Every structure is written in structure tokens, then in C-alpha cells.
Amino acid sequence: MRKATLFAGLVAGFSTFAFNAAQAVEIEYWQYVFDTRVKAMDQLIAEFQKANPGITVKQVTFPYADYQTRVIAANMAGNAPDVMQLFYGWLDKFVAGGLLAPLPKDAFPHDKIEKDFFPIVSAMKRDGEYYGLPTAVRSLALFYNKKLFTEAGLDPNNPPKTLDEFVAAGQKIAKLDGSGNIVVAGSTVDMGGQDHQWWREVLIRQFGGEPYKDGDTKVNYNNEAGLKALNFYTSLQLEKKIGKAGFMDEGQAAFRGGKAGMTIDGTFRLGSFKSIKDFEWGVTELPANAQGVRSNYASYFANGISAKTKGEELEASKKFLAYITSPAAMEIWLKTVGELPALRSAALTDANLKDPIYAPFLKGLEYAHTTLFKDEQGQRQNAIDMVNRVLLEGQSTKDSLAQAAEAEQEMIDAAKP
Amino acid sequence: MAAIEQQGAASGRPGSGGGLSMRTKRLLWVWSFLAVPILFYTIIRFYPTFQAFYLSLTSWDLVRPPKLVWFANYIKLFKDPQFWKVFKNTFTYLIIGTPISLVLAFTIAFFLDRVRFMHNLIRALYFLPFLTTAAAMAWVWRWFYQPPPIGVINDVFGMLGIPQQPFIRSTDQALFSIMVTAIWAGLGFQIIIFMAGLRAIPGTFYEAARIDGLGEWAILRKITLPLLKPTTVFLVVFSSIGFLRIFDQVYNMTTNDPGGPLGSTKPLVLMIYQTAFNSYAMGYAAAQTVVLFTILLIVSLLQLWILREKK
Numbered sequence: 001m002r003k004a005t006l007f008a009g010l011v012a013g014f015s016t017f018a019f020n021a022a023q024a025v026e027i028e029y030w031q032y033v034f035d036t037r038v039k040a041m042d043q044l045i046a047e048f049q050k051a052n053p054g055i056t057v058k059q060v061t062f063p064y065a066d067y068q069t070r071v072i073a074a075n076m077a078g079n080a081p082d083v084m085q086l087f088y089g090w091l092d093k094f095v096a097g098g099l100l101a102p103l104p105k106d107a108f109p110h111d112k113i114e115k116d117f118f119p120i121v122s123a124m125k126r127d128g129e130y131y132g133l134p135t136a137v138r139s140l141a142l143f144y145n146k147k148l149f150t151e152a153g154l155d156p157n158n159p160p161k162t163l164d165e166f167v168a169a170g171q172k173i174a175k176l177d178g179s180g181n182i183v184v185a186g187s188t189v190d191m192g193g194q195d196h197q198w199w200r201e202v203l204i205r206q207f208g209g210e211p212y213k214d215g216d217t218k219v220n221y222n223n224e225a226g227l228k229a230l231n232f233y234t235s236l237q238l239e240k241k242i243g244k245a246g247f248m249d250e251g252q253a254a255f256r257g258g259k260a261g262m263t264i265d266g267t268f269r270l271g272s273f274k275s276i277k278d279f280e281w282g283v284t285e286l287p288a289n290a291q292g293v294r295s296n297y298a299s300y301f302a303n304g305i306s307a308k309t310k311g312e313e314l315e316a317s318k319k320f321l322a323y324i325t326s327p328a329a330m331e332i333w334l335k336t337v338g339e340l341p342a343l344r345s346a347a348l349t350d351a352n353l354k355d356p357i358y359a360p361f362l363k364g365l366e367y368a369h370t371t372l373f374k375d376e377q378g379q380r381q382n383a384i385d386m387v388n389r390v391l392l393e394g395q396s397t398k399d400s401l402a403q404a405a406e407a408e409q410e411m412i413d414a415a416k417p
Numbered sequence: 418m419a420a421i422e423q424q425g426a427a428s429g430r431p432g433s434g435g436g437l438s439m440r441t442k443r444l445l446w447v448w449s450f451l452a453v454p455i456l457f458y459t460i461i462r463f464y465p466t467f468q469a470f471y472l473s474l475t476s477w478d479l480v481r482p483p484k485l486v487w488f489a490n491y492i493k494l495f496k497d498p499q500f501w502k503v504f505k506n507t508f509t510y511l512i513i514g515t516p517i518s519l520v521l522a523f524t525i526a527f528f529l530d531r532v533r534f535m536h537n538l539i540r541a542l543y544f545l546p547f548l549t550t551a552a553a554m555a556w557v558w559r560w561f562y563q564p565p566p567i568g569v570i571n572d573v574f575g576m577l578g579i580p581q582q583p584f585i586r587s588t589d590q591a592l593f594s595i596m597v598t599a600i601w602a603g604l605g606f607q608i609i610i611f612m613a614g615l616r617a618i619p620g621t622f623y624e625a626a627r628i629d630g631l632g633e634w635a636i637l638r639k640i641t642l643p644l645l646k647p648t649t650v651f652l653v654v655f656s657s658i659g660f661l662r663i664f665d666q667v668y669n670m671t672t673n674d675p676g677g678p679l680g681s682t683k684p685l686v687l688m689i690y691q692t693a694f695n696s697y698a699m700g701y702a703a704a705q706t707v708v709l710f711t712i713l714l715i716v717s718l719l720q721l722w723i724l725r726e727k728k
Contacts, residue, residue, distance in 0.1 A: 068697075097481060098480075249673075378696055381675075384674050392587065393679070
């Protein structure tokens, strides 16, 4: 009797399962936990499911610190997500590990990708195949404190446009106490923040160089341009006394606290700075050099399809990826997360270009570069150490630069498969 | 259910269970219970440990299957100047941190033992930091150490006319700044253990010594310290292992430049963490853990041997 019921139950269970499978496909989407990103994705999934009744998307999230390890472990265990988010800098590792499938050309034709997306999407291309597409991108800009500008006798509606103006404004704003300690910084000096990107992709280029060669596998800054860029950067603290590394612990904290006139930071900082109540702040493009050369550093999280996804799930994943990289999805993402749309058409709208906050970041995207990091943390640390050797140990910029170039080359070579 | 029935059967008809003697059966019982924790321990402790030894001989990067490279990781490690710096840092924490913290803890415990006034409150105050989360504490100290506008210590220095100190922003002071917080955090525990040790010494010894006319210093040297030896051995080993594995304080006090300016505060454990979970060089990180394991083993055995009971 009991056996019979059990059997009936099993049959019923299997039949509903089979019925469901024929009716609907479920795919899994993975990203890391960040409140607004999770909310935005929930909204996108709801919209997508409304338009595609046969497909269910399940969002799974993990803390950022565990995310990479989880994806890799799940892939080895055969439970990989169908569509996953990844930082552009992880691509080499993910491709080498066989986690990602090249984007099917029928759904994502290359000429269309290259025409519609900002050029930085090329960082997702390996051996003639694209492995992912971003929903949103991030770039850098110069944030400035309008209150401190006014107090220093500067025009709060006319922020610095060139490096010289940047230095001059910084010197006017900076205040020292009797013993020479900085009380208000003209601009933050914080290599641990975004300054290492500024030095690498912006300053080196503005001083006539190019940070890397051969697909970012050869360090190319141990030369005149690199030295000038490093001299400029370290002089901000050592000679011009505009700021000091470690002032208020972190650059962004100093700016937030109203103790720094300017800071270079990314779109991802907007959320945090929007809650500032004590003063008005503005954003402007990163300063150009005397010849008007500008550069920027852009980065993004892309979405890719797992190499293990096949059949119906693959078709559903293609549809989902196409949706989350559509202009409509990007608009939702911009409103919820505050990150810039990755498609030109969605980004460069009149409304966005008139927006005083988004416009400088968007302009930056046109001429931005993306470093193809081989060991992001290691290369960042190397740049921090290079500046610290000059600021703390008094090493000459020339020696420190040479040491950094050699160490970074070793790091890049070691990361080669 | 089955287990209970079997047990009932075994005790009901002794000696009839397939010819096994009572003793064998009892042994079987004991081992079948012990097997659970042993199996558990083997799987979650020993297996990964041996796996780490194996991984240290490979070039595993998490995504591709491990490739055997024999001792290449170790050779790379011993040639790496960063490793020697971290090695030196780790031993500085150990060699300076352990004696200072023990002498401090003993001195405080020795005098606190004689204080009757608000004894419990004072003891609780010393113990409080030990109960606090290391991460929270590290952040508070991180702000204490900041330069002028927000750092409390530098503010006080300013009022006293002492020049400002860079503390964790300096390559010379950073390690000691962190060591101070680590010592402070562990002090409460050591004081409690020392006090328990002091209380365990029979009062009659002291009475006899005083009757014989021994001075305080002689009593301390001839009675208190020798009788405290088991406590001291325990604390030396415990505190040494703590300093060799220091991580929380260092990581939290220097998150934006992990390991302090130019790696000046970086201990071995942080280097392992970064190699494994930032660079994903698992094989290389495993080699570093094997080295740390060896150091911990040698230091612990050495201390037990030096401080052993002389018969």
C-alpha cells in the first residue's frame, strides 16, 4: 500500500517535471552582491520574463570577495551559471579555464558590436571572438568642491580644464597649519584610490608615452614620458604641496569630509557622494595637457555565456544576454545603479549629455583606454609601491620607475598561461 | 532503531554474537563511535593538509588542472625579496611582540592580584579588548593613528608640542604601530591566565618564605616565577603562534595598501592570502603555507624544548 502511494507520487513528480521542462526553460544568472545592482537585475529579469513567457531567469549572487572562486568552483563541479557577470580583467583567466563560450555570431554580429558599443568593448575580444558584452561602463572624472572653490576665490562654475589649471587651483585651495601639516588639501593624492589608473592610462599618455605595448604584455613606461608623468604626480605632494598621501586616511574620505578641493574618482563613487549634505560639488572631465590631449580609464563588468550551456538553455541565454545589453536595459541600469550605458546610442542622448554629472564621464568614454591587466591587484600594488618609494623613502623617481617597470614586467610574464 | 535493537540483543545474550568476546565487542563499539569524529577530522583537516603539500609542488591557478612543477615554487619563494621582507616582518612581530606582551601581562597580573579596590572592574577593563572583534578594533586604531585633522594621537602630540608622527603611513613606524594594537588586544587574556596561575600557588609557600626572611624580589625570583612556569610555557607558545599568524589587525589597518606602505607591515599570512585570492597562484600560495607550517612547527617544538621541565 505504502509502496504504491510512493510510486504514484514519484510518477506524478516526474510527469510534472517533464511537463514543466517542455513548457519553460530556467537559466541561472550570476553576479556579485551590490544592493543597487541586484535590484536593477531583478527589474531587468521581471521585464525580460514578461516579454518571454517561456523563460525563467534565476539570479544568484555572491559576495564580491568570493565571486571568482565560486564561479570557477561551480564550473569544475558542473553547476556553472548559464549567464555570468565578469570583470573585463578576468577574461584571460575565464577563457583559459574554459568557462566562457564565444558569443554566437548569429545573435551578436561583430560589426554590430563594434559599431554600437564604445571602443573599450574590444577588451572582451580574444583571437577574433567576443566573449562578453557590458551593460554599463565606468570612467573617471574630476570631482570638485564648489564651496572650497568659492572660498579660495576660484570660480565654482569654471573648474580646471588643463593640468596647469588643475595645479594652480589646487595650490590656491590647499591650506597648511603652522607646523606645515595639510589642513585642507587642494586635491587628493591617493594611489590606492583611482590615481594609479590616472597615472597609467592618462598622465603617461599626456606626457607623450604609452603605458604598455603588444596587447598590454610589454611594459613601456620606463622612459622619458613615464618619468615626466611620475615626476608630475609626486610633485603634487613634494613640491606643490597640494595634497598628501594618507591625508584623512583615503582620498574619497577627504573629499566627502569637505577637506579636499578636488579628487579623481569614478562613476561608481556617485552613489556615495550623492549623500553629501554639507557642500555642493561638481564634476568635470579629467584635465587635458597643454596641447589639449585628453585620456581616461574606463572599466566594466561584462556578461558572458557559459561554455557548458547548450540547447534550449543556450537559446534562452542568448535572448537574455541580448536583452540585458539592449538600450532599454541600459536605461534601467543607469537609473538604478548610476553606471553609464555601454551602447553609444543609449549613452549619448541629449538628456545625458546635458546632465552636468553624467556628461563629463560620457565625454571621457570617447577617448578612454582600458588596461588589460594580467594581475590587477599585483599591478595596482606595484604602482602604489612605486610612488611610496619616492614619497616615503626618498628614492629618485628615475630609479623607482625603473624598478616598477621591471617588477611589473615580471608579474605580467608570470601570469602567462 | 536498529542500533538499539542490536545493543539489546548483545547484552541479552552474552557471548552468542558470532563468537566475538565481550572485550572485542566493546572495542568495536568504542571504535565505531570514535570513527565518526576521526573520519570527520581526517576529511576536513588532514586531507586538505596533505593536499596542500601536494599543491605546493604544482602550478595550479584554479582554472586549469594542476601541473606538477616539483620544487619550482619553493625556489621562486626563496629567491623572492618580498618573501624575505615578509619573513623578517613576521619574526619581528614574534621576537619583539611576544616578550613585551608577556612581561606587560605578568607585571599587570602581579600587581592586579594585590589590588582589592575595584579588582573585578579593573580586571574586566583589561579583558574587554580581547572580547572585541579584531576588525572593529583595528579600524578604531587606524583612525587613532591618522595625521592631524582626524588622528587623536597626533592631536595630543600637537598639544604637547611633540612633532607629528606618520605611524601607519611610514615604513619605519607602521609595523610597531600595528604591534601595539595586537599586544593591547591580547593582553587581557594573558593577564587572566597569569592571575589564575598566581592564584594556584599555595599561600603557605609565601608564608614560609616570609618567616625565613626573604625579600619581595627573592620571593618573586625563587617562588613565584618557577611555580608559574607551566602558565608561562602555555602563554609563550600561545602568544608566539598568535604573532606568527597575525592577519586581522594588519589587513584591516591598511586595507587600501594591504600590508602597509611598501609591504612594511605585511606578515606571511597576508602574503599567502594575496597570492592565493588576489593573484590566484594557488600552487605558489600552497608552498608559502607549507613554509609557514614548518616555521610554526619548529618554533613550537623549540619553545617546548627550551622551557621543558628539567628533571
